[in-house]
Amino acid sequence: MDHGRALGLLAGGAWEGWQALLDLSPKIPPLASLVNGTVLAIAGDSPDQASAALAIWQGLLLVVVACWGRQLVSPGFGLLAAALTSTTPALVALRVDFTLDLPLAATSVLALWLLGRWAAPDPRGGRWGQAGAAALALAAAVLVKQSALLVVLLPALWAAAVGLRRPQRRLQVLAALGLVFALILPWLQHNWITTIGGTNRAVLESAAQEGDPPALSLVSLLWYPKLWPEQLGLVNSLPALAGGLAAAARAWRKRLQPNAAETSPGWGWGWLIGCAISGWLFTTLSPNKDPRYIAPVLPLLVLLVTRGWWILLLWFRARWGRKAALALLGLGLIGSAIASAVERTEALERNPPFPMAELIRELRQRVGTAPTTVIVIPTTGDFNQSNVTVFGRSGGGEIVGREIGKREQEHPLVLREAEWLVLATGDQGTHREVSRQLSRLVRSDGRFERLSSWLWNEGRSIELWHRRAAAPEPTRFDRRFIALARGMEQGPKGLAAVFAAIGPEHQIDGHFLYQTRVARWADKKLRTAPDDRDALWSLALLGVLQNRPMLAALWFSRLETLEPANPWPAAYRSVVLLADWRVPQAAAVAQAANNRQNNPVLQGLADLAASLSGNLSRIPALRASLPGAVEAVRGQLSKPQADPR
Numbered sequence: 001m002d003h004g005r006a007l008g009l010l011a012g013g014a015w016e017g018w019q020a021l022l023d024l025s026p027k028i029p030p031l032a033s034l035v036n037g038t039v040l041a042i043a044g045d046s047p048d049q050a051s052a053a054l055a056i057w058q059g060l061l062l063v064v065v066a067c068w069g070r071q072l073v074s075p076g077f078g079l080l081a082a083a084l085t086s087t088t089p090a091l092v093a094l095r096v097d098f099t100l101d102l103p104l105a106a107t108s109v110l111a112l113w114l115l116g117r118w119a120a121p122d123p124r125g126g127r128w129g130q131a132g133a134a135a136l137a138l139a140a141a142v143l144v145k146q147s148a149l150l151v152v153l154l155p156a157l158w159a160a161a162v163g164l165r166r167p168q169r170r171l172q173v174l175a176a177l178g179l180v181f182a183l184i185l186p187w188l189q190h191n192w193i194t195t196i197g198g199t200n201r202a203v204l205e206s207a208a209q210e211g212d213p214p215a216l217s218l219v220s221l222l223w224y225p226k227l228w229p230e231q232l233g234l235v236n237s238l239p240a241l242a243g244g245l246a247a248a249a250r251a252w253r254k255r256l257q258p259n260a261a262e263t264s265p266g267w268g269w270g271w272l273i274g275c276a277i278s279g280w281l282f283t284t285l286s287p288n289k290d291p292r293y294i295a296p297v298l299p300l301l302v303l304l305v306t307r308g309w310w311i312l313l314l315w316f317r318a319r320w321g322r323k324a325a326l327a328l329l330g331l332g333l334i335g336s337a338i339a340s341a342v343e344r345t346e347a348l349e350r351n352p353p354f355p356m357a358e359l360i361r362e363l364r365q366r367v368g369t370a371p372t373t374v375i376v377i378p379t380t381g382d383f384n385q386s387n388v389t390v391f392g393r394s395g396g397g398e399i400v401g402r403e404i405g406k407r408e409q410e411h412p413l414v415l416r417e418a419e420w421l422v423l424a425t426g427d428q429g430t431h432r433e434v435s436r437q438l439s440r441l442v443r444s445d446g447r448f449e450r451l452s453s454w455l456w457n458e459g460r461s462i463e464l465w466h467r468r469a470a471a472p473e474p475t476r477f478d479r480r481f482i483a484l485a486r487g488m489e490q491g492p493k494g495l496a497a498v499f500a501a502i503g504p505e506h507q508i509d510g511h512f513l514y515q516t517r518v519a520r521w522a523d524k525k526l527r528t529a530p531d532d533r534d535a536l537w538s539l540a541l542l543g544v545l546q547n548r549p550m551l552a553a554l555w556f557s558r559l560e561t562l563e564p565a566n567p568w569p570a571a572y573r574s575v576v577l578l579a580d581w582r583v584p585q586a587a588a589v590a591q592a593a594n595n596r597q598n599n600p601v602l603q604g605l606a607d608l609a610a611s612l613s614g615n616l617s618r619i620p621a622l623r624a625s626l627p628g629a630v631e632a633v634r635g636q637l638s639k640p641q642a643d644p645r
Contacts, residue, residue: 001045001393003030004037010045011396021472022187023547026194028144029187031101031143032057045394047098054102061106062086065299068113069306071268076598080329081306087336088302090231092344094295098390101295103144108151108279108296111137115152116271119159120396124267126169134159139183146199150286150297151279157272187547189581190547212289220284224294231291231298232305235336240308243315250519276300310401355454355462356383359422360391362464363399367420373510375414376401378424378462388422389510404507405438414438415445417508419467425453426460447471477505477514478521482534485541486505489533489559491568491601498541515542531562540572549580560593565597583613604629 006021024030027397036053043052049384062082069078085091094102114137118130138156141148160177163169213219229237279297286293311330317325363372374392376385385401392399401422404410414421423439442448442465453463467474476549484501487494506512519542522535529535536559543552556573563569577586587609594602607622 001037001040001390003033004040004045007034007037007041009038009041012393012398018186019190019548020188025187026191026547027197027199028100028145029143029184031107031140032100033144035103050098051096054095054098057103057106058086061091061102061109061299064106064110064113065303068109068272069303071113071117072303073307073310077306077310079593080309083333084236084306084309084336085299085302087233087333087340088231088236088298089233089340089343090291090295090298091302092340094292096344097292100145101292104141105147105295105299105518107137107141107144108148108527109154109299110298111141111148111198112155112275112300115155116268116275119162119271120267126163130170131169131172131176132179135179136183142180143187146195147286147293148296150282151275154278154282155275158274165632193579194547211565212287215285215287220289223289224280224284224297227291227294228301231294232301233336233339235332235339235435236302236305239312239332240305243310243312245486254500272303276304299609304379318519326366354382355456356387356391358454359462359464360388360397360399360453363392363420364397366451366466367399369396369398371398371511371513372400372420373397373508374401374420374422375405375418375508376403376421376422377405377435377442378456379403379435381423383456383462398511400510402507402510404504405435406432407470408434408437410504411438411441413504413508415441415447417505419474421448421465423463423465424456424460425463426458476517477509478517481505481514481518481541482521482538485537486534488537488541488572489563489566489568490636491571496637502545515546516541532561533559536562544572544576549576549582552576553580567593567597567602571599571601571605574602574609574643578605578609578612583609587613587615600625600628600632 001010002024003021003035004010006016006024007013008015022030025033035056036050039053039056040050062085065085066078066082069081071078091102091105097183104325111134114130114134117125118125118134120126138152141152160173163173213223238475279300280294283294300627313325313329316328325461333583349465361618363374372392374385376388378384385403388399388401391397392401421442423442427436443450446468448465448471449468451464451466453461456462480501484494484498487497505514518538522532522538522542525532525535536555540552540555540559543555553573553576556569556576559566559569560573570589574586574590574593577583577589587606590602590606590609593599594606604622604625607618607625609620611622
């Protein structure tokens with residue numbers, strides 16, 4: 001929805017340039033959101049209308065599976081594979097679940113199919129058009145979600161290695177690689193730091209918190225195979241198993257001899273099996289386990305399941321004729337469709353009705369079009385901060401949901417600064433006692449009042465709470481931000497205080513309104529006092545937080561001139577230049593400052609940037625200076641730092 005607004009296609013938004021568009025994808029690539037936002041502009045942005053975007057991805061997946069099946073055996077086989085894909089329980093669930101897993105599955109399977117067509121021996125493969133199509137599909141898969149690499153990376157590397165050994169394909173490999181990087185790098189260059197941090201939290205930290213098994217353990221290796229009977233569906237799997245047994249019987253007894261044209265497979269079964277094994281293995285090696293993470297591999301398994309169905313149908317036709325085989329096929333597909341429909345109907349039924357629409361309607365009546373942040377304490381799969389944001393932003397709305405309070409030290413901040421909160425009676429939908437504690441604090445705090453409530457589930461209700469009109473105004477972050485920014489002149493200990501405070505504040509102020517107010521104040525201040533340190537440090541920090549490294553570098557340069565004895569403006573300037581991939585400039589800034597001050601952190605930055613810029617002769621110096629820089633930073637962080645209010 002936000003990407004549709006940034007494209008100027010949805011109400012409440014306008015085109016503000018590529019940087020503003022890339023800002024919306026700090027952790028996850030933007031392609032699926034761009035496609036979905038465009039579809040929402042045509043179909044509408046209500047939940048039912050938005051499902052048209054999922055239909056686009058579902059259609060792409062079915063077409064790719066059908067084409068791959070046609071290549072493997074025949075057009076009929078491809079249609080059967082597509083039909084089974086449309087009734088596979090795990091994939092059907094994704095069709096009504098607005099996550100990136102369905103787009104990821106569709107684009108990953110497309111990339112693998114096109115890559116396999118190019119990697120095929122001559123004269124089938126090795127064409128320029130095939131190389132270009134495979135490169136576009138690979139880039140598309142990664143630009144939907146970086147976890148596509150778990151599925152496509154090893155097959156792509158294998159195909160590239162094989163291609164490089166063939167003189168007539170080497171240029172194709174290099175050109176395709178260049179195209180992939182050209183499409184991915186603009187997003188990656190803009191967001192690579194937040195992408196690394198987000199991936200670490202989503203994969204490593206989440207796996208540790210959820211108690212997922214070690215990647216190389218037997219439990220981990222069997223994690224997904226144990227789910228496949230349920231994910232693929234017994235109604236789909238049992239005929240495939242029967243077909244496999246029939247094939248084994250045929251191979252053993254040599255009794256079934258259908259027409260060669262009907263049983264002779266096409267080409268690419270080895271590629272399909274290799275891609276399926278590679279995708280399963282790399283997904284298994286990822287520390288974080290979730291049933292939906294295996295989604296890109298499931299269509300490959302469906303193609304293998306379809307082979308079992310196909311063998312069974314041929315066996316029936318050889319024994320009892322074409323009509324009997326078609327009747328069996330019809331019964332099997334009907335049974336598969338009914339089983340999936342029943343399962344999804346049960347999952348979608350709600351009693352009592354879902355209260356989100358009523359909650360947002362009430363909020364809009366009270367806040368109108370004003371940018372509003374709602375703290376959402378309940379956390380379940382169907383009621384959480386993300387759902388509040390989706391409903392609140394639809395139709396040009398400016399209501400966003402945010403989640404805070406999972407740590408007890410955040411509770412005073414919520415009570416001091418929050419204006420709107422959503423609570424639930426009972427257990428808040430989460431087992432975290434700290435969330436229940438926050439709910440109790442809000443209820444007992446005289447600064448808040450309950451405005452409305454709606455039935456939810458399990459005897460619980462959703463409640464809308466607001467800061468009372470007679471209560472003191474919520475504390476604004478502006479002054480504290482200015483003090484924190486000024487604290488950066490002390491080095492890493494000041495920077496640590498900034499980032500410790502920014503995360504919770506961004507949950508309280510989901511629209512980052514404080515940034516506009518602080519920037520306005522700083523600009524006004526500099527008109528009368530061009531060297532005001534508070535204003536300059538504030539603008540520099542805003543440049544960092546808003547991912548504008550060159551703007552931040554400009555303000556740090558001003559501070560470097562004003563404070564020649566302070567090493568930290570130059571250090572920060574070098575770091576933001578490194579973040580913007582301006583490595584030679586970063587090296588020059590750090591080296592010039594270190595020549596004046598002989599600071600271990602500046603020396604480490606100078607050696608690091610010089611080495612990254614291609615000056616390999618600086619690597620020995622980096623090995624010597626980097627430990628000293630790290631130790632200097634640790635020493636700074638160990639010093640006590642007061643948290644300004």
